[in-house]
Amino acid sequence: MSAVVLPARERAHLNATDVHVSRGGRPVLTGVDLTVSAGDRLGVVGENGRGKTTLLQVLAGALAPDAGAVRRAGTVGVADQEVPIVGGRTVGDLIDVELARVRAVLDAFESATRALAEERPGADLAYADALAAVEAIDAWDADRRVDVSLAALSAVTDRSRPLAGLSVGQRYRILLACLLGAGHDLLLLDEPTNHLDAEGLDHLTVRLREHPGGVVLVTHDRALLADVVTTVLDLDPTADGRPRVYGGGYAGYREGRRAERERWETAHRDQQAERHRLAQDLSAARNRLSTGWRPDKGTGKHTRATRAPALVRAVHRRQEDLEAHVIDVPRPPLRFRMPRLDAPPGTTLLRADDVVVRGRCEAPRSVLLRAGERLVVTGPNGSGKSSLLAVLAGTLAPDAGTVQTGRGVRVGLLTQESPRPTRCRALEVFDAAVGRLVGSGRLAEADVVALGELGLLPSEAVHRPVDELSIGQRRRLDLAVLLAARPQVVLLDEPTNHLSMPLVEELTRALSTTGAAVVMATHDRQLLRDTEAWPRLTV
Template identity: 60%
Template sequence: MTTITLPQRARAQLGAHDVHIARGGRPVLQGVDLAVTPGSRIGVVGDNGRGKSTLVDVLAGHLEPDRGEVRCLGSLGVAEQEMAVTEGRTVGDLIDIELVHVREVLRLLDETAQALADDRPGAADAYAEALDAAELLHAWDADRRVDTALEALGAVTDRSRLLAEMSVGQRYRVRLAGILGAEHDFLLLDEPTNHLDASGLEYLTERLQQTRSGVVLVSHDRALLTDVATSILDLDPSVDGRPRLYGGGYAGYRKGRVAEYERWVAEYARQQAEHARLAVDLEAAQDRLVTGWRPDKGTGKHQRATRAPALVQSVHRRQDALDEHAVTTPPPPLRFSMPALGAELDGIAPDVPLIRAEDVTVSGRLTTPVSLSLGARARLAVTGPNGAGKSSFLAVLAGELTPTSGDLDIAELVRVGRLAQESPAPSAARVREVYERHVGALESAGIVPGEELVALEHLGLFTEHDLGQRVRDLSMGQQRRLDLAMVLATRPHVLLLDEPTNHLSITLVDELTDALGVTDAVVVLATHDRQLRRDIAEWPHLALT
């Protein structure tokens, strides 16, 4: 009879010990230690490119670490950021994949029930085992749980619908509903809020707070981490290069991270002072040798020959010992710098709208007519549930999508930049090449004068190493940084942002939020990020239904 792996409930264990992974000779994960138990909820944070998604792949068994080990006893539900679509696969197929254990147990229950009816040897024991497994999984209720999750997440409920006909967000919500309905021992969730609206976020938060599963949650969503995480694993650099696990939830992490960095800086300063003192000692000893230093009268011949070099050797030994145990330099963190945007245009009066839409609709995507008029330095938050047409409306304002009805008027010489919700397909070109090609095209077309072009290094979005990376080798968060850089390169007078916090690190989200508050550009923003919505609560709002 078929052997199946069942959830282990209270016995379930998931752990990583001293996990190391390097790519291109550079460490991605270094010395990760993690123990996940049923009911624990661990948030994973870190700057873009620090290995958050890689850690999910390692814990899921999709990637073998270069060093260290991962142990898992129990079932896993994995929601990664990217999702391949097989030709002909439907919503129902995707749900069946997540409920494979349930389907197999129910099939075995039917088989053993028939064997019991036929009075076959050993049928009673086999039937009892299958029944226990079905009850452990609450197998008869699994599809109802999935249907409830599909509705709550705003996902497609038609199980015959082809996945290829659906958007990235729609497919992700279906998979997330299947994972939540399966009730695995462990949930590995990589940016699960990226495609959820307000009601979906509330449902996910409630489910994660109540789940019996152990949760590893990679997220930039500060509100979700605050509401859900019981501890935080920080993958950003530390004094010894290893990740830090902070208790006390998200608040404990923020407090602990500041204290950790302050200790690091203080220790580095202490060691730098000690290095300087030793260097002075060493130089003084060498000067004494050069100027003919001699020991006191009466010193033996052997001592006279060896004492001076011994002094230098002693200082050298102290220097070597200190170097061997030296603290690494606290790395200067990337700091985002918004370029000057929205400079006043010659010939446009301050009270003249830079962009105006009147009764705009897009067939099948934005059905309710929308009108607005935005003057210099205006702010607008566009809200509404998934499917209300927020992305389509922003694409119309950018002049990238022709409305089915209504009028759009963009003042002459006004530059409009739109950050789309999803990144384009990554190329094999390197980051610096892609950006320089982009700004070169802007200058050649006369869109941005040469003196206004923005150097990528000045934005504070990439390290020098990152600039030489191929775009296809970047993390999704790093690709998102490049998308933002390409939009800012146009020096837009009107900045349209569609879910700008998707995939970005918490630190960059905070810096971007601050920059949006002071830029001279018109800013139109669509987001489901609850903390960002709190931060821009005073902005005018346009609700789409």
């Protein structure tokens, strides 16, 4: 009897149950549960270091979990962030490796066709099986699909080119094109947008939405999540320490996460309030024991003797109540709090006329910024966006044109890259920056904001040396130093780089309402969508 070969839409299935992984004694994944079937597209999100890539390795079978189970049905295609170079392999060799299953299915079909032509016994059943296998993955069209994706992703199409001579981004795009064309039942992709231009992003989005099998997508690209995923797995901390799965796509994740955070904060606040009440009750009982039990003058020893034991018992009861009360809801993550950045409405804060930077910003550009105004600077890499922001900030002199800043106006620039990290603690770096501003008279003592008030760095990070902080934490410190200066003109160069998605959304909302003028240069597609009402300057 002929075997039934199911198409990917029915065959693909991936299930993980209570997966735990530790590294060096530190939990990386705790109690992960997920299910991906044909037609499902799961987005995996979380800050750097939360175990997203580790989870992908576990799902692919490249890493065994310390506890829990993973079950797969169907073929799996995996795109790691880096493609290793083996010997003198060429582009064609990589394509052949990734399409090995396709090649095998086609070879089996050719053999079955010859057997049928030769009228061998059982050839008709073997031919039917081979034909079903070819049709299940549309094997005849696989190479054409790969070629289409190579072109759309701006990847090398010459199959004789050695891989060793290609960039990391080029090798990744070739691998991605192979996976999009191979007809796998399940696709596991790690940060697939890192090396893609606008055309490549559009192609990837369409192909993932059309993929008939299952997709697991690790990404920080909020636009890709919004356009593609049906479900989101959030690996960031929760009240009970276990990851959360949100349905309803990216919008469902955002709403679900907001509600989850509010419940967490309420539960923690309620427990703290109850502990405070119990502590107050104990303090009041102790006060009554020391003073309140004494009877008025003229009363006898008997009255004192009968009151004292009752007051002592009351103190003991309240002491026991306080000791029995446990705050078992952990402290919720910090929320970003934007300081007030005020400027007189309508005031011209900064003006740049026909500025040019040779070799970087060749076409003359003019910018006029009043209090409360917004501007998004767009353009391809190398078009001069960063140079224009540096000119506006006064850190780069233009080769032509003029820049005028209003008297006493504070201008702050968040550059793409953090300063070289030092052994100084984060708090010391922050306090030193604020101290320089106050000492120079650019910032009044009354306007000084403490690092802890901004909600950007947890207390353990505040007291660590900067060179021990993660890239994301250093980026948060940069943002804190910028905002502490209370700038009236805020210049942001790729502000979403290395920041978590929740912080980016909080920052975006705050920038939309601040009284300062705001200019940002960005490629972030979701940020461009969120600021679509802002004026644009294309360079």
